[in-house]
Structures are given as C-alpha cells and as structure tokens.
Amino acid sequence: MTASTTAPGAGIAIPAPGRPARPRRKKAHTGHGAWPLLFVGPLAFGIAVFYLWPIVRTAYFSFTEWGVFGGSTWVGLENYQRLLADPELGRAALNTLIYTGVVVLGVPIGLVLAALLNRPGLRGATLYRTLFFLPYVAMPVAVAQVWKIIYNGDYGVLNWALGLIGIEGTYWVSTPGWSLIATAVLGLWLSLGFNIIILSAALRNVPRDLYEAAALDGASPMRQFRSITIPMVGRSVFFLTVVTVIAGLQLFDLLYTLVGTANPVMRDTKSLVYLFWEASFPDNEKGYGAAIAIAILVITACVTAVQFLLQRKWVHDV
Amino acid sequence: MKKHLAVLSAVVAATVALAGCGGGSGGDSAAAQPANPADLKAEISYGVWGENIAGAAQQIVADFNKTYPNVKVNVQVTPYKEYWTKLQTQAGSKTTPDVFWMNGPNFQLYAANKKLAPITGLVDGKKIDPANYPKALDTLYTYEGVRYGVPKDYDTIAVFYNKKLFAEAGVAEPKSDWTVEQFVQAAKDIRAKLKAKDVFGVTAALVDGGQQTYYDTIAAAGGEVISADGKKSGFDTPQAVRGLQVWADLIAADAMPSLAQDADTPALSRFTSGRAAMFWTGSWDTKLLAESPIAADVAVAPLPRDKRQATVIHGLANVISADTKNKAASEAFLTYLASQEAAVTLAKLSGVISAYEGTQESFLKVLPGADLKVFLDGAENYAVPYPVSKNSAAWGKFEVDLLPDAFSGAKPVGEVAKAMAEAMNKALEKE
Known part of the structure; x- marks a missing residue:
C-alpha cells in the first residue's frame, strides 16, 4: 500500500503530503x-x-x-379473513402476551441481580456470574426436559419442596392456566443469564466518581441506585427489553418441549407461533400458516416501533 | 458370453429405471433386474422411525448386501414425532427416501396422491406373495384395488399386569374370558387397597390417542370409530358412547390417573415403576417392559370382552416412493424386506411381531413369564382394523381437541361424542 491518494479506499488514515486535512477527509467520505x-x-x-x-x-x-x-x-x-375469524386467535394472542409480560420481568430482576453481583468486595462474584450464565448456554430443549421432571405433579422436586413448607403443589405443566405460567417462569429463568451479563457490563461503565459524589452529598445506596444506576444503564435496559419482547412474541420451543403437543392442556396454552406451526406442519395448510407468520411479523414490528417511540421519554443519552 | 449378457441386462435395467424416472409416476410394472445381482449398482435410502430399529435395520441391510454387494442402502432414522412432517415435505419436493415405512392413517393420503409406487409388478412376478401376510394388513395397504405396501410387522392390544401388585391387593388375576365389568371392578379394588402406596388400578396412554384404549372399548361395545367404507363417523352411536364411558368412569372413580397426571407421567413409566397394576398397550411395548425393573412380575391378559371381544390391529408396511430414481434397486431391496429371512431378523432384533406368517416365534420369547400368544390370538380371532380414511389426520386432531373434556368429566360423554362425530363428518365430507 502506498500513500497515493488516487487509489480508492487506500490509506484512509494516512494523510497525503502537501494537502490540507479537511478536504482530504471529506473526500474519504465520498470517494470509496x-x-x-x-x-x-x-x-x-x-x-x-x-x-x-x-x-x-x-x-x-x-x-x-x-x-x-x-x-x-x-x-x-x-x-387473513379466516385468521381473524379463528376462534383460537384471541386465546393465542393473550397467551403470548402473558408469556412476554412475565419474561420481561427478567430485565428488572436481572438488573437487581447484576447490581448485587457488582458490589465491590463480593466474594466469589465470578462463580455466581458463571452460575447465572449457565442456563443461557444450555440448550433450551434439554433444559425444558429437565424442568418437566422438576415440575412433575406427582414426583417432581418442586412439589416435594413445596410440601416441606406445607403447600400442596399441582400438575404445573398439565393444568390449564398453570402450564403457561410454568413455561413463562422457565423462559424468564433462561433469559436471566444474558440479562445479567449485559447489565453487569453496563454497570461497570458507570463512572465511580458519580457514586462518590452522591455519597458525599449524603445519598443512600438505594437512592444512588435509583438516581445514578438506573439512568446510566437505561440504554442497556432498553436493548434488553426490545430483545426480550421479540423473543417472547416468538414463544414456541419451550411450549413444544415442556408442555408437549399431546398434552390436553395445549388447547388452552397455544401461542401465536404455535398456531403457525400447527397450521403449517401437522395440518399442512402452508398458505394459512404463512398468513399467521405475516401477522406475527407485523405485530412484532408494531410492538418494537412503539418501544422505540417510548424510549425517547425514558432513556437518557449518556 | 454369460458376462456379456449380464452387462447387457444391467444396461437394460438402467434404461428401464431411467424411463421409469422420466415417467414420474413409476408405473405398475416392475423394473428389470440384472441377471447377476452384483451388477446392480445404486445408492438408495431407507426411511424409518424409532429408537429400537437402528440395529435391526443395519443388520437387514448387511444381509441384503450379501446378495447385492453394490447397492448401498442408507438408513435414515427420524423420530416418530417428526417423521410425517418431514415425509410430507419430502413428498412435496419429490425427495422422499426410495424405500420407507408407511402406517395405516397416512397410507391412503400417499396412495391417492400418487406418491407410492404400486408393487403389482413384484406380486405378478412372484417376487412377493401377499399370502404370507395377515389379510387385514394386506387390505390396509391396498388402495382402489392396487397394492402398494408389503406389511413388515403388526401390533394388537392387550392388558399387561403386575402380578405382585395384584397379590398385594388380594385381587384375582385376570382370566382369559374376563369382561369389561370385571376389569373395571379389579381396577377400583386395587386402587382402594393400594391408594396409600400411590398405586393406580390401571394406566393407559389416553393422551396419545385411542388405539390402546377407546378404539378397543368402542369395538368391544359393538361400535365402530368410522364406517367400513371410511365415509362416516361412528362416534355418535350409543355403542361408541359406551366405549368412551369406560375411561371417563375409571378416571372419575380415581382408579386411573387423570389426564393431567397421565400427561405429566407417561403411562409406560408409571407402570414400569410399579405405580399401576394394569397397563393397556400394544405389543410394541413388550421389549421395553422386558427391559424394565418389573419385568419378572409382568404377565399379560387379552382385552376384556363387552358385547364382544375386540382389539385394534395395525401394522406398518414398507413402500417404494413413486419418485425413486433407482427403481430396480429399490424393488430388489423391497423384495428382500418381504422375505422370511428379513422378517426373522427384524423380529429378533427389534422385538416386534413380524408380519410374515410363521416368523412370530421369536416375539413369543421377548418377555418370559408372559403368555404373549395373546397378541397373536387377537390378530387371528377378533381383531378389527385400525380406523382410517383418505385423510385420517384431518379428523384425528379433533380427538385431541374434543375428547379430553369427556374423559375429565368436564362435559357428558354423549355430548362430546356428538360434537366429535359432527366435526369428523365435516372433515370426511371434504375428502
């Protein structure tokens, strides 16, 4: 490579001898x-x-x-006419909404956990971080299989543990209503690791002197968290919220593996993407499936657009 | 000279195969085979499902290669859950395996849409003799008078029971001529005695469909799931309601796990962990039971009789794709699959009842201590065909959507059965 200015794209950072810097830079923008x-x-x-x-x-x-x-x-x-008249549509939309609502709680929970993990002087912070991140690298399908055993109504660990404190559990994945909550809790748990990693990184970018100044002014740790931490990690929170909502609207694999297609409660637990899958594959109505897919795409785009509009109100530019 | 002849016939075979491929539909006549099997060179695929089968399939391919060393057979194992979805997509793009497994509910859909190659040529050429297989299965894989499949195995339903639990509950073991009434009573008695130990009277995979449960009790009550011509639902008859009611009553009486319990803990697991005294299932579970911790306590009884004695019979078949590019090799392989030798290998290694007459001996030894002849007797004496129509899946899904309300007691059985028949008839009209 030479310092010649005639070679397109060559040596963006190398100033050509004998030429003023400004026009040169301008040219670099247009002349590739x-x-x-x-x-x-x-x-x-x-x-x-x-x-x-x-x-x-x-x-x-x-x-x-x-x-x-x-x-x-x-x-x-x-x-599309058929989709609007589909008796299962409303239920599936509501289920998807409930699931997404629960999973989004993983962002504030992740923030609290990340803040705790970032406290100076915490012993074994790396170990905790690894533990929290493990679910994220595990295969969702495998995780769902294990949770299915944990949730088992007769022999599951969860009901055994609840039994110790005198609560009688239920058939978590096989009871209408609970099956969706059970799936959502698993989804939330799976997403925590990712949230914590992103938020930890964001927290570490918050300048320490802000806290010191606040402490000098007499702000309590809670007050510091509210007035410094939250605004400073706003962008990361926004990013995670957008990503989580999109993932939530696409709920399928956890339902498919945790609840299972043959489970009688599936009737009441279907998500939008499940409707799409059911139409496209078992029912083999690919045209109808395509219409559902397009509807999901539009819904996701709208929800994300609304989030972007709202972010101006609460995300601070740092 | 002989060598030249062989080369010539190989060329002819290749040409015929190519011609068959160009024709697309395959045609009724068999492709010409080279005089020397070693001259048949091709690579074909064999599509199957299940975990049990890989070993048996590999062995069969190895034996086939003794005669046809230059036909490479790739066995493609797909989990059952995905098999039909995958096959349907493959059939749409003409990329199914050359030879693959077919089942009753799907057969007519594939045959009617010309996705399967008729085996008429092989039968006419005396390569395959349909008389070697049970009549019910031969009929199952015949569509509009044309044969498309060679039965490979069959299954019937019976009641496996745990002798130890019967003894603990002090309930007499089932006799071969027992009735549905006696069965229900035994289930209730066992539950009453052993509830403290968390043992149910009976379990069965109700959530997986009717084959192991209500199809049989409906038939025993003198009813039918679908009319013989496959045009009309039988769910709204009093006999069908009676057959469904058996299961609703068992659940209501707590003698059988609820649907939620059944969905959480599969029937097979519940039975093999000693938490249910009886288990309605098909002969296909025999090998798994033989490998389970309760194997020594397991015995088997025929299904109880109601108005009559009945079990559903179903069986799988090997079929050739209409879109195969290697018809000669595929037919050579199918001919081997149809042989007695292959049937014996299959039965020995996978523990199913092979369909070839007189090769069932090894099935009878799968689970020592249980009189497995019950399954063969059922097939011979009182089996009813698995209910199918041209697009069985279209109404099969209503069973999953509607029937749980009947079993759970949420709605009266009669009301659900009526709704089921209406939905099913609507789907059947569209076929």
Missing part, C-alpha cells in the same frame, strides 16, 4: 467507489437470500392455498 459494496456484499447477499427473499415468498404464499403435497393456488385475502 465500489469498495464498501464489496465488503458489505457477502453479508447483504446472505441477508437478502436467507431473510428478505423468504419474507417476500411468505407474504406471497399467505395469499395462496396449498395442496397436501405442494402446489399452490391464489385465494386472495381468504387466509
């Missing part, structure tokens, strides 16, 4: 030619082929009806 495209190309290609094109196809298929073994015919808005 096709190079940036070349670097972005592979990624853009991947996204286009594996994300954008399937979305376009799904949108197209949502206006079609499929034969048992493929082959589709155009049916217009029929799938």
Whole structure:
C-alpha cells in the first residue's frame, strides 16, 4: 500500500503530503467507489437470500392455498379473513402476551441481580456470574426436559419442596392456566443469564466518581441506585427489553418441549407461533400458516416501533 | 458370453429405471433386474422411525448386501414425532427416501396422491406373495384395488399386569374370558387397597390417542370409530358412547390417573415403576417392559370382552416412493424386506411381531413369564382394523381437541361424542 491518494479506499488514515486535512477527509467520505459494496456484499447477499427473499415468498404464499403435497393456488385475502375469524386467535394472542409480560420481568430482576453481583468486595462474584450464565448456554430443549421432571405433579422436586413448607403443589405443566405460567417462569429463568451479563457490563461503565459524589452529598445506596444506576444503564435496559419482547412474541420451543403437543392442556396454552406451526406442519395448510407468520411479523414490528417511540421519554443519552 | 449378457441386462435395467424416472409416476410394472445381482449398482435410502430399529435395520441391510454387494442402502432414522412432517415435505419436493415405512392413517393420503409406487409388478412376478401376510394388513395397504405396501410387522392390544401388585391387593388375576365389568371392578379394588402406596388400578396412554384404549372399548361395545367404507363417523352411536364411558368412569372413580397426571407421567413409566397394576398397550411395548425393573412380575391378559371381544390391529408396511430414481434397486431391496429371512431378523432384533406368517416365534420369547400368544390370538380371532380414511389426520386432531373434556368429566360423554362425530363428518365430507 502506498500513500497515493488516487487509489480508492487506500490509506484512509494516512494523510497525503502537501494537502490540507479537511478536504482530504471529506473526500474519504465520498470517494470509496465500489469498495464498501464489496465488503458489505457477502453479508447483504446472505441477508437478502436467507431473510428478505423468504419474507417476500411468505407474504406471497399467505395469499395462496396449498395442496397436501405442494402446489399452490391464489385465494386472495381468504387466509387473513379466516385468521381473524379463528376462534383460537384471541386465546393465542393473550397467551403470548402473558408469556412476554412475565419474561420481561427478567430485565428488572436481572438488573437487581447484576447490581448485587457488582458490589465491590463480593466474594466469589465470578462463580455466581458463571452460575447465572449457565442456563443461557444450555440448550433450551434439554433444559425444558429437565424442568418437566422438576415440575412433575406427582414426583417432581418442586412439589416435594413445596410440601416441606406445607403447600400442596399441582400438575404445573398439565393444568390449564398453570402450564403457561410454568413455561413463562422457565423462559424468564433462561433469559436471566444474558440479562445479567449485559447489565453487569453496563454497570461497570458507570463512572465511580458519580457514586462518590452522591455519597458525599449524603445519598443512600438505594437512592444512588435509583438516581445514578438506573439512568446510566437505561440504554442497556432498553436493548434488553426490545430483545426480550421479540423473543417472547416468538414463544414456541419451550411450549413444544415442556408442555408437549399431546398434552390436553395445549388447547388452552397455544401461542401465536404455535398456531403457525400447527397450521403449517401437522395440518399442512402452508398458505394459512404463512398468513399467521405475516401477522406475527407485523405485530412484532408494531410492538418494537412503539418501544422505540417510548424510549425517547425514558432513556437518557449518556 | 454369460458376462456379456449380464452387462447387457444391467444396461437394460438402467434404461428401464431411467424411463421409469422420466415417467414420474413409476408405473405398475416392475423394473428389470440384472441377471447377476452384483451388477446392480445404486445408492438408495431407507426411511424409518424409532429408537429400537437402528440395529435391526443395519443388520437387514448387511444381509441384503450379501446378495447385492453394490447397492448401498442408507438408513435414515427420524423420530416418530417428526417423521410425517418431514415425509410430507419430502413428498412435496419429490425427495422422499426410495424405500420407507408407511402406517395405516397416512397410507391412503400417499396412495391417492400418487406418491407410492404400486408393487403389482413384484406380486405378478412372484417376487412377493401377499399370502404370507395377515389379510387385514394386506387390505390396509391396498388402495382402489392396487397394492402398494408389503406389511413388515403388526401390533394388537392387550392388558399387561403386575402380578405382585395384584397379590398385594388380594385381587384375582385376570382370566382369559374376563369382561369389561370385571376389569373395571379389579381396577377400583386395587386402587382402594393400594391408594396409600400411590398405586393406580390401571394406566393407559389416553393422551396419545385411542388405539390402546377407546378404539378397543368402542369395538368391544359393538361400535365402530368410522364406517367400513371410511365415509362416516361412528362416534355418535350409543355403542361408541359406551366405549368412551369406560375411561371417563375409571378416571372419575380415581382408579386411573387423570389426564393431567397421565400427561405429566407417561403411562409406560408409571407402570414400569410399579405405580399401576394394569397397563393397556400394544405389543410394541413388550421389549421395553422386558427391559424394565418389573419385568419378572409382568404377565399379560387379552382385552376384556363387552358385547364382544375386540382389539385394534395395525401394522406398518414398507413402500417404494413413486419418485425413486433407482427403481430396480429399490424393488430388489423391497423384495428382500418381504422375505422370511428379513422378517426373522427384524423380529429378533427389534422385538416386534413380524408380519410374515410363521416368523412370530421369536416375539413369543421377548418377555418370559408372559403368555404373549395373546397378541397373536387377537390378530387371528377378533381383531378389527385400525380406523382410517383418505385423510385420517384431518379428523384425528379433533380427538385431541374434543375428547379430553369427556374423559375429565368436564362435559357428558354423549355430548362430546356428538360434537366429535359432527366435526369428523365435516372433515370426511371434504375428502
């Protein structure tokens, strides 16, 4: 590489001799030619082929009806009309909402735990952090299988433990109502590790002198947490909330493995994505499934957009 | 000279196979086989499900390769839960395995949509003799007069029971001519005696569908799940209600685990951990019971009779894909799968009742101490076919959605049965 200014993209940081710095920098912004495209190309290609094109196809298929073994015919808005009239839709939407609501609690809980883990002088902090992070690296399906045994109504550890303090447990994953809560608690537990890691990193970026100054002014630790910590980690909290809500709206694998398709309570526990899966695969109505998928996409986009609008009100720019 | 002839016939075989592939639908006639099996060179796939099967399938392939050393068979094992979803997708894109397993509820859907190659040619060419298999199964895999599958095994239902628990409860063991009434009474008596030890009278996988439970009691009550021509639901008949009521009553009397308990702890686990005295299930569980800790205490009795004695019979078949690109090799493999030798290997290694007449001997030894002949007698004397129609899955899902309310007592059995029949008839009309 030379210091020549004519080679496109060469030596962005190397000032050309005999030229003033400002115009040079300006040129650097506009004069890369096709190079940036070349670097972005592979990624853009991947996204286009594996994300954008399937979305376009799904949108197209949502206006079609499929034969048992493929082959589709155009049916217009029929799938969407059917979706709006689907007696299972309301229940599935509500279930998804409840699940997401519970799992989002993992963000404040994660913040408290992260703050506790970050207290100076805590012994074995690394050990705790590892323990909290373990669920996140474990396979959700495997974890769900273990929790299924923990939740077992007759022989599960949970009911045994509850029995010790005189509470009679129930069939957590096989009782209508409880099965959704049981799934949500597991989802929350699984997400805690990730939340704690992100929030720990954010907490460590808070300048210590802010706390010292606050302490000098007589602020209690609680007050410091409220007035310094929370505003300073606002962006991380926002990020986690957005990610958690999106993941929550996509609830499927935990339901599928923890509750199971043959479980009679599944009728009352289905999520939106479960409806999509059921339509697309066991019922083999791929057109209808595509319509549900598009509906989920729109709902997720709307919820996320609302979150972005709201963030201006409460997330402080640091 | 002989060698030349072999090469020639191999070429012919390849051409025919190619022609068959171009035709797409496969056609009724068998592909030509080379005179020397070693000249048949191909790579085919064999789609199966289940955990038990991998060893047996590998052994069968190895034996097949003794005659056909140059046909490579790749065994593809898929968990049962995903098998049909996967197969349906594969069939849509013409990429199913060359040879694969088929079951009753799905067979007509695949046959009607021309996804299976008829085996007429192999039967006409005396390669496969349908007389070697139970008539009920041969009929199950015939669609509109055309045969598509070679039965590989079959299963019937019976009651396994735990002798030790019967003795503890002081209840007499089932006799071969017992009635549904006596069965229910025994279940209640055992529960009354052993409730403190958390032992139920009976358990069965009600949440997995009717094959091991209400299909049988409905048949025993003189009813049917679906009419013989597969056009009309039988759920709204008094006989069907009677057959369903048995299970609702057992649960209501606490002689059987509730659906929630059943979903939490599978029936098989409950029985093998000694927490249920009786277990309604199919012959396919025999090997698992033989490997369980209670194996020494397990005996078996035929299903109790009501208006009549009945058990559902079902069996799997090997079929060839209509889209196979190696028809000659696939047919050679299917012919081997249809042989007595393969049937014996299958029975020995996987513990199922093989469908080939006279090879059931090894099944009878799977669980010493239990008179497993009960399953064979059932098949021979009082079996009813597994209820199927052209698109069984379309109404099968209503059983999962609707029937739990009847078993749990949330709604009267009669009301649920009526709703079930209505939903089912609506689905059947669409076929």
